[in-house]
Amino acid sequence: MTAQSRLPEWARDASFGIFVHWGPYSVPAWAEPTGAWGAVPPEEWFAHNAYAEWYANTVRIAGSPAEAHQREEHGGAPYDSFLDRWKAEEYSPSDWAALFAAAGADYVIPVTKHHDGVTLWDAPGSGDLTTVARGPKRDLLAPLADAVRAEGIRFGVYYSGGLDWAFTDFPPLETMEHVDDYRPVDDAYARYATGHVRDLIDRYRPSVIWNDIEWPDAGKADGTLDALMAHYRAVVPDGIVNDRWGTDLWDYRTSEYSHDTQNEAGVGWEHNRGLGFSFGFNQLEDESLTLGPRELARLYADIVSRGGRLLLNIGPKASGEIPAVQRRTLEGISAWMGEVKPLTIGRSPVAADAVTASSPSGEAPWFRAWRVGDRIVVVVDSADTVVTATGEVVRVQLPE
Known part of the structure; x- marks a missing residue:
């Protein structure tokens, strides 16, 4: 079966999605802008990680610039304290949705739980590691789902099934070789993650489930992942899943910055990246490090011409404000996207x-x-x- 035949009509016609990385990491909002994932030498990547959403891992690497930054700027406070400092006081889902719609988005995928283990809804079994129990003190997903659907945009969810630093006590990741060693694989985590994703399906009926890195081995072995997918197909018949489950489960392939570009073949694949080098908001990324409207249009045209879709990330500030440097690009491309998007429906290379x-x-x-x-x-x-x-x-x- 080809990627094209796996995809429903809406996904074949879609060409532009919006990713949203927003979490406790948006409070420190800091990472070294070292370069694109896949372009930085792997032996340097983790200690000099350009992804601000990986801050909880990077600050635990002895001698890393992030560790020094955390000590100097935040007194070495535990990462967990950022959840309490995250208030989302300027969060306006309707404003986000209007901006995304004007830019031509076909679908929006917010992070529901990243590797730090914090969920943006009152996920079952998560205790106080949720935005309902602490920090913003509310479900951040439901109002966004309602707002984007009101604009005619499909709603999806990102979930980190492969890593959860709050659920495990592994050392920090410092090399690619340890990614598989330092992920939770047991039955307890499989039940935990399965409960989360099933709840996301039942509450939000997402058009996309975007799993990251892997899925706990126990859940792949005991059939619960298969059962979860069967449930998803029943609840959302035209829903799709990506290819990061660690098994032959996928409706489409993904690439990320300069990584996994071998997946950019045929029709129906998806390339994801941020406007800068980070997904989570990084206060160091100014206009010089952020794609402008012309650069974004060029990237979009290249991906569409080769049979793919672009999933472009927006990293809001902790307050919920979309940074001016990112808003500038989305607003600057909206008129052009209004002209070109209708010319992508039913496209082929x-x-x-x-x-x-x-x-x-x-x-x-x-x-x-x-x-x-x-x-x-x-x-x-x-x-x-x-x-x-x-x-x-x-x-x-x-x-x-």
Whole structure:
């Protein structure tokens, strides 16, 4: 079975999703902007992690800059204290949803539990590690689900099934080789994670379940993961799941920044990344480290032309405010996306020799193309690019 045949019509037509990483890590909001995942040497990655949402792990690595930052800026306070300091006092789900809709989002996937173990709803069995019991003191998911659906956008959920640092007492991850050693695999965690995801299904009926890293081995072995998926298919018949369960369970493949790019093949795959190098809000990422509207449009056109979807992350501040540098990009691309998004419905890749382009300078110009019905959509970088193709051409220029 191909990825294309696994996907329902809505997912085949979708081309743009919004990821939302928001948690206690949004309080310190700090990571070294060292580079893209997959481009930084693996032996350097964990101690110099560019992902702010991994702060709870990075600060435990002796001698890491994050450990020094935590000591100097927060007096070495335990990571757990950030949950109590997280108030979400400016959270406006309707504002988020309107912004995402204007930018052309087909679906929105918030983190419901990241590796720190904190859930954004009153998840069964989670005790006080929830935003209902502490910090914001409320369910952060339900109002967002309602708001995005009111805008005609599908709602999905991210869940970290592979790592939970609150559930385990493993040492910090410092090398890729230890990822499999330091994840919970036993029956107790399998029951815990299964209960969480089943509750997410029953409460929010998500169109996407985006699991991360792995799934506890006990749950794969005893059939409870299969039963969970059967329940999901029954509750949400056109729902889809990603490929990070550690087993042959997936409706589509994923890539992330420069990692797993071998999955960017065929039709129906999904590329996910942040506007900067981090998913969680990183206060160090200014405009120079954040994709602008033109860069984002170019990335989107490239992914669509190759048969994929872009899942772009937004990292709100702890208050719930979407950082100005990120809002600038979404607002700046909205008009362009309004023009190009209708031209992606029913798309398919074109042969490499189906379109040629030239420029007065004689240099090979940048362009990307795909087919929609009898037309070929060509996105060009410059107004003076000359496009030649067999059949009707719809030409779209990148935003200035």
